[in-house]
Amino acid sequence: MSVNAIETHELTLRFGQFTAVDGVSLSVREGARHAIIGPNGAGKSSLVAALTGALPATSGQVRVHGTDVTRLSQTQRVHAGLARTFQINQLFTGLSVVDNIRLALFERDRTSRIFWRSAEAQSATTEEALSLLGLVQMESLADTPISSLAYGQRRLVEIAIALAVRPRVLILDEPAAGVPSTQSQLIFERISALPQDVTLIFIEHDMSLVFRFAERISVLVSGQILTEGTPDEIRSDALVRRVYLGH
Amino acid sequence: MNLQGLLNVGVEGLAYGMLLFLISIGLSITLGLMRFINLAHGAFAMCGGYLMVVLMNDAHLSFFSSLVAVFLATGAIGLVLERTLIKRLYGKSELQHVLFSIGLAFVASAIATILFGPQQQAIGLPGWMSSPVDFPGMRTTGYRLFILAAGVIALSLLYALFHKTLFGARVRAAVDSQDTASSIGIPVSRLFALTFGLGAAFAGLGGALAISLLGLDPSFPLKYLVIMLMVVAMGGSASILGAFSAALFLGTADALFKYYIPEVGSFVIYALLVLTLIFLPKGLAGRRS
Amino acid sequence: MNRLKGDIRLALALVLAIAGACYVLFPGYLGLMTTICIVAMFALSYDLLQGYAGILSLGHAIFFGLGAYTVAILGTHGVTEPLLTLAAAMVVAGVVAGVLAPVVVIGNDFNRLLVTLGFGFLFYEAANKAGSWTGGADGLSSFTVSPIAGLFEFDFEGKTAFFYSVAGLVLTYFIVWRITTSPFGSALRGLRENTLRMYAIGAPVTRHRAVAYVMSGAIAGMAGAMLAQTSNFVSLDMLGFGRSADVFIMTALGGTGSIPGVVFGAAAFTWIKDALSSISPKYWELGVGIILMLSVFVLPDGVAGLAKTMRRWRAGRCPSTRSKPTN
Numbered sequence: 001m002s003v004n005a006i007e008t009h010e011l012t013l014r015f016g017q018f019t020a021v022d023g024v025s026l027s028v029r030e031g032a033r034h035a036i037i038g039p040n041g042a043g044k045s046s047l048v049a050a051l052t053g054a055l056p057a058t059s060g061q062v063r064v065h066g067t068d069v070t071r072l073s074q075t076q077r078v079h080a081g082l083a084r085t086f087q088i089n090q091l092f093t094g095l096s097v098v099d100n101i102r103l104a105l106f107e108r109d110r111t112s113r114i115f116w117r118s119a120e121a122q123s124a125t126t127e128e129a130l131s132l133l134g135l136v137q138m139e140s141l142a143d144t145p146i147s148s149l150a151y152g153q154r155r156l157v158e159i160a161i162a163l164a165v166r167p168r169v170l171i172l173d174e175p176a177a178g179v180p181s182t183q184s185q186l187i188f189e190r191i192s193a194l195p196q197d198v199t200l201i202f203i204e205h206d207m208s209l210v211f212r213f214a215e216r217i218s219v220l221v222s223g224q225i226l227t228e229g230t231p232d233e234i235r236s237d238a239l240v241r242r243v244y245l246g247h
Numbered sequence: 248m249n250l251q252g253l254l255n256v257g258v259e260g261l262a263y264g265m266l267l268f269l270i271s272i273g274l275s276i277t278l279g280l281m282r283f284i285n286l287a288h289g290a291f292a293m294c295g296g297y298l299m300v301v302l303m304n305d306a307h308l309s310f311f312s313s314l315v316a317v318f319l320a321t322g323a324i325g326l327v328l329e330r331t332l333i334k335r336l337y338g339k340s341e342l343q344h345v346l347f348s349i350g351l352a353f354v355a356s357a358i359a360t361i362l363f364g365p366q367q368q369a370i371g372l373p374g375w376m377s378s379p380v381d382f383p384g385m386r387t388t389g390y391r392l393f394i395l396a397a398g399v400i401a402l403s404l405l406y407a408l409f410h411k412t413l414f415g416a417r418v419r420a421a422v423d424s425q426d427t428a429s430s431i432g433i434p435v436s437r438l439f440a441l442t443f444g445l446g447a448a449f450a451g452l453g454g455a456l457a458i459s460l461l462g463l464d465p466s467f468p469l470k471y472l473v474i475m476l477m478v479v480a481m482g483g484s485a486s487i488l489g490a491f492s493a494a495l496f497l498g499t500a501d502a503l504f505k506y507y508i509p510e511v512g513s514f515v516i517y518a519l520l521v522l523t524l525i526f527l528p529k530g531l532a533g534r535r536s
Numbered sequence: 537m538n539r540l541k542g543d544i545r546l547a548l549a550l551v552l553a554i555a556g557a558c559y560v561l562f563p564g565y566l567g568l569m570t571t572i573c574i575v576a577m578f579a580l581s582y583d584l585l586q587g588y589a590g591i592l593s594l595g596h597a598i599f600f601g602l603g604a605y606t607v608a609i610l611g612t613h614g615v616t617e618p619l620l621t622l623a624a625a626m627v628v629a630g631v632v633a634g635v636l637a638p639v640v641v642i643g644n645d646f647n648r649l650l651v652t653l654g655f656g657f658l659f660y661e662a663a664n665k666a667g668s669w670t671g672g673a674d675g676l677s678s679f680t681v682s683p684i685a686g687l688f689e690f691d692f693e694g695k696t697a698f699f700y701s702v703a704g705l706v707l708t709y710f711i712v713w714r715i716t717t718s719p720f721g722s723a724l725r726g727l728r729e730n731t732l733r734m735y736a737i738g739a740p741v742t743r744h745r746a747v748a749y750v751m752s753g754a755i756a757g758m759a760g761a762m763l764a765q766t767s768n769f770v771s772l773d774m775l776g777f778g779r780s781a782d783v784f785i786m787t788a789l790g791g792t793g794s795i796p797g798v799v800f801g802a803a804a805f806t807w808i809k810d811a812l813s814s815i816s817p818k819y820w821e822l823g824v825g826i827i828l829m830l831s832v833f834v835l836p837d838g839v840a841g842l843a844k845t846m847r848r849w850r851a852g853r854c855p856s857t858r859s860k861p862t863n
Contacts, residue, residue, distance in 0.1 A: 052736070078738030090736070092729040095722075103726045104737040106719040112739065115720035115751075122719060165737055284646065335833065341645050342592060343832045346788050349781060350828025357822035469777065473657055476650045510665065517658040521639055524647050 003066040005030040005199035006051070006082070006169045011060035013043075013050045020046035022223035023060070028169075028216075030065075031196045035210045036203050038220035039243060044203045045087070047220065048173050052084050053077045065168055079108075083167035085158045087174040087203075091146050097157055098142040101129035104164035132160050136190050152183035156190065163194070170194075172202040176209060188213050211235065219243070254385035256506045257499060262391045262460060264498025265398025269453030270471070271478040272405065272490050273325075273446020279422050279485025281337055281439055286348040288450060289468030289475060290355035295321045295451025296463040297359060300368045310373045317455045318448045325447020329440045337439075352468050359465040368463040394456055398491075401449065406487050418442060422485045474501070474516060481523050547796040548709060555702045566694040567767075572806045573701035574763045575786075577708040579802035580795065581755035582783045584712055587792035588721065589748035590728035591640070592649055594780050595656025598636075599629040599753040601663065601775025603760030605670055608770040611679025618684045618700075622761045629757020633750045641745035653777075660775050675771030679764075690766070697766035704762050705799075708755060713795055715751065724748055728793075782809075785824065789831055790838050797840025804839075 007027035013020045020043045028034045038044055049055040051062055053074035061070045069077050092100050105125045106112040120126075133139040136156040146154060155175060162170055175191060176184035184206065191200065192213050204210050210217060211231045219226040219240050227237055234240055274288040295317045302313040336347055376390035409415035421428040421435050429435045457463070461471075477497055482489035500519060505512030558569050582596050603625035610621050640651055663670045670676065683689040690696045715721050723744050726734050734741050764770045773779060782805070790801015813820035837844050 054735075074735050075738050075740060078736065084736060086733075086736070090730055090733040092726050092733065094729050095725065099722065103722050106722060107734075107737050107739040111719050112723040112744070113720060113747075115715045115718045115747075117719075118714075118717050119719045119722050120717070125719075161733070161737065278646070284649070332829070339832065339836075341649075342586075342788065342792070343836065345592060345594075345649065346785070347829055347832045349785065350825040350832075353821045353825030354829065355825075357818045357825060360818040361822070473650075473654055476653065480647065480650050513661045514658060517654045517661070520654040521651065524643060524651050525639060 003030070004028060004063070005032065005065060006201070007063050008051070009061040009063075011047075011050055011062060012058045013046050013055060014058040019223055021050050021057075024220075024223070024225055026218060026225065026228075028199060028201060030168075030199055032199055032201075033192060033213060033215045034199075034201045035214035035217045036201065036220055037205070037207075037210055037217060038226075041222075042220045043223040044220055045173070046223070048084060048171055048203065051171060052082060078165055078167075081166075081168035082171070083162040083165045083169070084171040085162045085173055085175060087177050089151075089154050089158050091154060091157055091161070093146045096143050096145050097133065097138060097149070098126065098129050100146065100157055101132055101160055101164050102126065104161045105129055108165045129164070132164055133157075135163060135194065136160050152179045152187065155179055155187055159187075159191065163198075167198060169199045169201065172200065174203050174205060176204065176206060181206075184209060251385050252506075255387065256502050258385065258387045258391055258395075259506075260499030260502030261495060262394045262498075263502055264495035265394050266453050266457045266460065267471075267474065267478055267498050268398055268491050268494035269401055269456070270450045271475045271482075271494060272401075272487065273443070273448075273450045274475055275479045275482060275490045276418075276442050276446050276485050278479055279483075280418060280442055281333075283333065283336060284341060284344040284348065285333075285351075286345060286472060287352035287355060287468060288348075288446075289471050290352055291321055291325060291447040291450035292454030292457065292471075293355060293359060293463070293465070293467040294324060295454035296368065296458050296467065297363060298451065299455035299458060300363075300370055300463070303370045310370075310376075314452065314455055318452045321451025321454075322444045322448030324451075326440055326444030328447075329443040333443065334436070334439065356465045356468060363465070365465055368458060370458050372459055390459060394460070397452075397456060401452075402487065402491050405449075409487055414438075414441075419485075473520070477516070477520050477523070480520075547799075548706065550796075551705070551709070551799065552702070555698075559698065563693075566698045568807070568810055570694060570697045570701040570766050571763070571810075572803045573698075573705040574759050574766070575783075575806045576799045576802040577701075577705055577759035577762070578756055579783055579787050579790070579798050580708050580712045581752045581759060583787050583792055583795070583798045584715065584724075584755070585748055585752040586784075586787060587794070587798070588716055588724040588728060589745055589752075590724075590731070591745060591749065592645060592784075593640070593652035594649060594777070594784060595652035595654070595659075596752070596756060596783055597775050597777070597779035598656055598659045599633060599756035600760035600763075600779060600783075601659065601770075601772075602629045602632055603757030603762075604764040604770040604774045605663065605676075605760075606757070607681075607761045607764040608676040608679045609669060611681060611764075612676065616680050616682040617686075618681055618765050621681075621765070622758060625757045625761030626754045629760070630750050630754035633753025634746075637746040637749045640749055641742045652780075656775075656777055656780050660772060660777070663772055663775055670772075671770075673772060675769060677769045679768070681765045681768060690768075694766075701762055701766060704758065708758070709795065709799070711755065716795070720744070720747070785828060788838060789827075789835070791840025792838060794838070794840035797838055800839060 004027045009025050011021055011024045024047060036044055036047065050057045053069070053072060057070060061068060063069065064077070064080055064082050067080060069080055069082070072080065092103060102119065102125055105128055111122065111125070130139050130142060133142055136159055138153065138156050138160065141149065141153065146157065149157070159172070159175065172191065176187050179187060188209050194200065214231060216228065217231060217234045218228045219234065221243055226243065227239060270289065270292045273291065274285060277283055277285055298317045298320055299313050302308045302316055303310065308316065336344060372390055376388060376393060378389060379386050380389055380392060409418060417428065417433045417438055421433060421438055425435060474497060478490055478493045481497070482493035497516070501516050504515040558565065578600050585591050585593060585596065606625040606628045607621045610624060615621060636655060640648055664672055681690055684696070684700060688696045716724070723739060726739070727741065727744060731741065760774060763774065786801040786805035787798050789805065791797030809820065812823065835842065835845060
């Protein structure tokens with residue numbers, strides 16, 4: 001039996017009286033393309049925060065490739081193989097595209113402690129940064145400052161940064177958010193072209209993208225998993241239709 | 248260490264704490280509401296002090312009329328300042344806030360030196376304030392009792408204002424979330440101006456009352472900057488009760504230590520600062536600062 | 537990035553050329569120019585902390601003063617070789633920075649501001665009270681400074697001091713440049729740009745900040761030590777809030793994050809202050825205050841960011857900086 005890439009057991013996150021994540025038990029197979037959908041306020045962002053360690057869970061467990069990461073900080077979980085992208089771009093806007101990736105690589109390899117040698121001279125890092133940009137087809141824009149990029153392009157850099165830490169599980173928080181629909185297909189195409197050894201979990205609102213790119217879908221409502229299944233199963237589920245469409 | 252000495256120093260400390268409360272409450276609310284770090288807030292207290300000196304010594308107004316005038320005038324100055332300059336700073340970075348407010352503090356201090364000179368100022372207190380008042384076990388002056396009373400009255404007024412009125416409800420809403428508040432029709436901009444002015448008014452009042460207890464010279468804002476910021480940090484921003492408790496605690500602690508262990512008296516305050524920031528990063532009231 | 541290297545070499549050459557010119561043209565002002573070099577070193581150390589690691593400190597003079605007092609105290613006890621006491625000063629300042637770092641780097645921006653302010657006053661009070669060591673409010677001048685490496689004696693005209701401080705500035709310039717162009721420098725830049733992101737890529741944020749704080753403290757100590765050595769005098773104001781505020785101001789006005797900008801800011805500030813504050817300290821204070829208040833609106837990125845600010849003006853937008861996501 002293969003170990004799940006990521007799984008949670010009764011994961012709960014409470015803010016005072018308010019329960020944002022309510023006993024979520026989720027398991028995602030290695031290499032899966034798993035979508036989490038749900039109406040606004042369902043707790044998707046809170047779930048991401050609890051999974052990544054940005055916020056400590058009130059109770060429950062999170063395991064990444066069999067390792068219990070519940071007590072680990074966000075930084076430690078990154079080094080355990082769990083990375084994320086943000087719904088609103090969190091880039092280093094004052095730097096160039098390749099510098100953004102290089103930064104992530106320095107942290108991954110812990111070469112960020114070196115202060116006596118030039119960053120430029122780390123040629124292996126630069127090469128790897130360029131090849132990562134190649135994965136999202138942005139390598140031709142490597143030296144461009146972030147401020148000159150279009151929003152969709154910045155989304156791709158956002159993804160490349162997350163890939164730089166060599167995650168085994170990558171959580172994409174609304175990767176196509178804010179991007180014009182002409183470009184969102186493109187972004188998803190580049191996402192699904194990512195190597196199979198990276199497990200992808202994406203939070204998404206756009207149903208057409210979800211049904212096209214996800215292999216399995218979990219539906220989150222009011223902090224709880226309503227149901228889970230393949231796109232066809234979810235599409236035909238009466239309960240889901242009622243939650244989303246009101247009938 | 249006798250009981251009488253302890254009580255006397257205690258009352259000194261409480262009076263000091265009351266003054267700190269009056270002076271710092273504006274800073275606390277400004278920080279919580281507008282997220283504006285105003286290192287020059289002490290200048291309002293100083294302004295109130297100098298205004299008091301001018302009104303009493305030059306215009307020969309009575310103590311109480313001067314106090315009222317100082318409260319209103321400093322409040323007006325604060326209001327004008329907010330509407331002209333401060334409001335352009337919201338949303339700027341912390342660096343900009345600090346830079347601007349240091350500049351403001353310099354300007355205020357320089358103006359005070361130019362107009363009044365670097366020496367200490369003094370005013371004549373009404374007779375009943377200077378005379379001693381005896382309690383079983385200790386002796387104090389009417390002046391200190393007045394300060395204590397003023398502090399408690401200010402606390403009640405401010406608490407009632409912020410927790411029992413519509414104005415207060417609006418301010419608390421805006422502190423929680425500016426965007427949400429303005430989206431439900433709360434006139435956030437006007438709220439900012441009024442609260443800033445109110446904070447300045449109380450600071451001015453505190454400064455005026457402080458002349459005979461703490462002294463007044465152009466270095467006043469700087470001298471009390473750290474302890475003012477401590478009141479805000481310990482009390483939690485935008486918390487009336489928090490600021491009050493923190494101010495009284497700090498005032499009393501400072502007085503007691505300075506009196507009983509003068510060699511290390513000044514350090515205690517800073518040690519308290521460090522300890523508070525390590526263990527209570529969210530302040531006594533637990534709000535995000 | 538090669539453009540940047542050229543930039544650095546050009547700026548450094550410019551600094552040396554100006555220094556040489558000043559030596560020749562204004563031989564009577566060597567004392568002032570020595571001070572300018574030292575203050576520029578101090579400003580560079582501060583910019584490493586604020587312009588790169590993004591930590592706002594209003595108590596950085598602690599390390600400057602510690603460096604100065606280390607030299608003086610060692611001097612009164614017979615240790616007078618300047619290079620040795622310089623190194624000792626850096627070590628003392630660095631160690632103290634290491635002790636204070638855990639408190640400073642944890643917490644949000646406001647807490648950090650308050651803590652650094654508090655520490656500044658704390659050290660000032662401590663130095664004031666420890667009169668037997670520090671000379672209290674009178675300061676110390678009874679210590680001796682030997683010739684550098686046994687060869688270069690500090691002469692009355694201040695020539696040795698001048699070259700010594702220029703050498704110090706060049707060294708500091710190079711050190712700060714090296715640090716900021718290294719992988720660690722990238723990490724610091726990342727911290728300043730987007731701390732949230734740094735956590736999400738697994739960066740040890742507090743550790744980075746602590747290291748930056750120690751480095752910055754050690755370099756500030758070096759600057760302070762040089763001041764003590766070249767002026768043969770230390771006093772409490774080397775630790776005080778005034779000095780912390782000054783370095784904060786000159787870095788902001790010069791352009792934080794820009795090495796040449798900071799040096800220029802430090803030089804201009806020190807020169808003007810020397811000229812004006814002796815005439816009338818209160819009008820100097822008024823003037824600085826007004827300039828600071830204006831600069832937030834007119835020159836938000838300092839002199840070094842003038843080009844950027846002008847571009848924004850031309851683009852029709854207000855030259856304001858929006859707040860970055862902090863914490």
